[in-house]
Amino acid sequence: MSTFLQSRWAAPAGLAAGALLLLVSAPAALSVFNLALLGKFICFAIVAVGIGLAWGRGGMLTMGQGVFFGLGAYIMAMHLKLADASLFGGSGVPDFMSLYGSGEVPGWWEPFRSPVVTLAAVVLAPALVALLLGLAVFKRRVKGAYFAILSQALAAAFAVFLMGQQATTGGSNGLSGFRSFFGFDLKDPANKLMLYSVAAVVLLLALAATRQLMHSRFGELLVAVRDQEERVRFLGYDPATIKTLTYVIAAVMAGIAGALFVPIVGIISPADVGVIPSIAFLIGVAIGGRATLLGPVLGALGVAVAQTSLASTFPSFWVYFQGLLFVLVIGFMPGGLASLPQLVSRLKRRRIERGGKGSATAPATHAPEPAHPAPATAANVPEEASR
């Protein structure tokens, strides 16, 4: 089994299996409603792939992925609003603008009438913001907690900004009520299936790209930067470039996910992009195993499914559960479920030792394995050294 997992066929086979599952089995088994739900979860999973790369592999705790998700989403939403307005309204002015605003389309909306500009902006806008912030932060060697807090503040500011612009971004109501998607009717089940398939394909592509990246020299450098940034610098590489590039990749994934989220779910509002949703993106990644390829995806899907099934029936219980997940997973199982086999074997070994000596107590803080996916200790080594 393990030899197969390491063989060169493993990745293409896994990709094919995933494609089969997502593109053939799921549409056959699920109703239109549930398929749209799965599409939404897949959008979160795409964000999670990026977070896994930046956080798990790169050690950058990105607490502001909601910003990039929101950028992609709002750009797409603006385009859909404008397209709807000229398709159905005739006036070319989105409905909410005549309600709250002057009834005129502001200048900075105009470029998004063009589908080409929109699609380009969905990728470029998050990339540009991430590039600027990444260069500003990483070039000056601001790291660890500082970066996390700055990215979180960015999310907070972004949400506040959106809420303040009732006339041009829909304020706290956000943008909703889309009727068509690049000319396709959004109510038609066939088009819904198409949207879902697009999301699924994007997820698979993101996974394939991330896998290639992880196994490239760049991926190894990234892990090296996470574990010993100074040593990488002494070797002649620039850690800031490596980190910034990774951050940009994660941001682009979040942006594309946001752009897909809008037509699938039908609404985007500041509540989907602020501090809380940005952090909520992280929990699935942590549960699945932040440093692995599939862990973030499976974790994000699992959390989304659990949230949908639990939150509607027991809203208060869900919040407690989510809080407990953060506490238990991050506090006691930082490698996520992916580290479970390791944990079990370590416990077994300890029990054997204890059986032999009678009173041996190995402190749990000493995570011994220098194995690859052990972010428990490895992820934070530079910070430990810095104090």
Place this chain on the structure above:
Amino acid sequence: MELLIGQMFAGLSLGSVLLLAALGLSLTFGQMGVINMAHGELMMAGAYTAFVVQRSISDAGVSLLVSIPVGFLVGGLLGLVLEGLLLRRMYHRPLDTLLVTFGVALILQQAARDIFGAPSVDVRAPAWLQGNMELLGAPIPLTRLFILLLSLVCLAGLVLILRATPLGRRIRAVVLNRDLAETSGISSRRTDQLTFFIGSGLAGVAGVAVTLIGSTGPYLGTNYIVDAFLVVVAGGLGQIKGAVIAAFALGVLQSVFEFSTTASIGKVLILVLVVVFLQLRPQGIFSLKTRSLA
């Protein structure tokens, strides 16, 4: 002129609230390296303490004065529990403390919702804090003046503890060099606990204070936590004087920005300013000079 003084005072007042929220953080984040996202919820606990105290003591003035120490205790004890159950296992993983305490924050928010209900409650300000004081023709709300004074008192108390008591000496020793402090016979475990108790207690006091200027809801803490962290980051880790300057600077700037643009653009400008500032001084206004890399 009146407008200018009014704006300046609004800024100072905002700064004093930020300072109250950030003082405790500066202690726990700066000195101990724990990123306590539940700090805002400790404030919220302090605010609800004021509410509960006022229900048993109807006189608003007495209840306020009683609430301040009780809020300190409630915040501090909650912090102590948090530290003892979770954080002490994680001192070597600062980024992870952030997420764990975020989970705690979620739990505390929901607990407050279930205990006190989702709608906000109001704490009455005492009669002697109602109304305004005239300063060169500009009206100064007395509640805000009180918060300004309270923040200065807390600041003075904290500095006094750190500078002039054996406990403060131990705290500073553990911050500078944990191992050396241990070899000198200081229990770093007890010092950590006490540091966390004081830091969390200050959050409780901050919570009591903000009941005077707004209503108290389960999500009160989320309004302050991000700004408070920005203050600590801009001020420099573990630097009380940095936090003071950063808090008042951010407060004044924010009120100026909000006055000249809108509230939301003001927030964005503040963030941009902090990022630009960190370009110039990546370690904040003041920084501990060490020989460690980075």
